[in-house]
Amino acid sequence: MTTSSVLLALALLATPGVLTAQKTASTKKATPPAAAPTSFDSFLLLVSPRDTITIKKSLRAATEAETLAETRREQAETMRLGALARTEAKKVEIGRIKERITAAKKENRDADRLGLEAERKAAEREIELLKGREELRRAEIEFEIRRADLAALTAKSLQLELQLATRRAARLRTPVGGAGGASLDRVIGELEKQTLEAQREQAASSIDVAKTEMIVIDRRLELLYAQQSVLGGN
Numbered sequence: 001m002t003t004s005s006v007l008l009a010l011a012l013l014a015t016p017g018v019l020t021a022q023k024t025a026s027t028k029k030a031t032p033p034a035a036a037p038t039s040f041d042s043f044l045l046l047v048s049p050r051d052t053i054t055i056k057k058s059l060r061a062a063t064e065a066e067t068l069a070e071t072r073r074e075q076a077e078t079m080r081l082g083a084l085a086r087t088e089a090k091k092v093e094i095g096r097i098k099e100r101i102t103a104a105k106k107e108n109r110d111a112d113r114l115g116l117e118a119e120r121k122a123a124e125r126e127i128e129l130l131k132g133r134e135e136l137r138r139a140e141i142e143f144e145i146r147r148a149d150l151a152a153l154t155a156k157s158l159q160l161e162l163q164l165a166t167r168r169a170a171r172l173r174t175p176v177g178g179a180g181g182a183s184l185d186r187v188i189g190e191l192e193k194q195t196l197e198a199q200r201e202q203a204a205s206s207i208d209v210a211k212t213e214m215i216v217i218d219r220r221l222e223l224l225y226a227q228q229s230v231l232g233g234n
Helices: 003-030 052-106 110-172 178-231
Strands: none
Touching (some): 052 110
């Protein structure tokens, strides 16, 4: 065997190893680097964090809303009593008109009697309108009571959320681990639970407010139709 043949044979024997090494190198280049392990908080923030300034602003608004609802309830109660008083006065007026109608009949004063009958009908229609107003005021009173309840529950949930935000801020300043950090974690967990429960009560109360508001709107529509009917002479 010549020297060149020997060299060729050695080259062929060495080729698989070279190809394997090249393939391995190519594979290493094609494989993307493994993602670095990420750290995450094992406790989910179930109450979305907000800054204390925003929470305090919402708390002031809730307190003002409760005061306003109470003022409106008192106004509605005053108007309801006014409607009742006018209804009673109108009933007395109708009684007197009836007496005059009876007298006109006895004296055969038909023109007077017809005029008095028209007065009586007008007074009776006014009583119906007054009853509608009284029912409307009752609905408005209930509505304002519900709104005051909602505002109070909103204030309660915001007060808890404010405490939660304050404790969370304190936790960030506390070293990880240790008895102090663990104690704060327990307090934060309990505050988060109480805040969520208060928010649930608040949401349920908002449904009651919406229902009573619909009743108020229905009463207003009924009164509107009644007034239009009276103005139309029906």
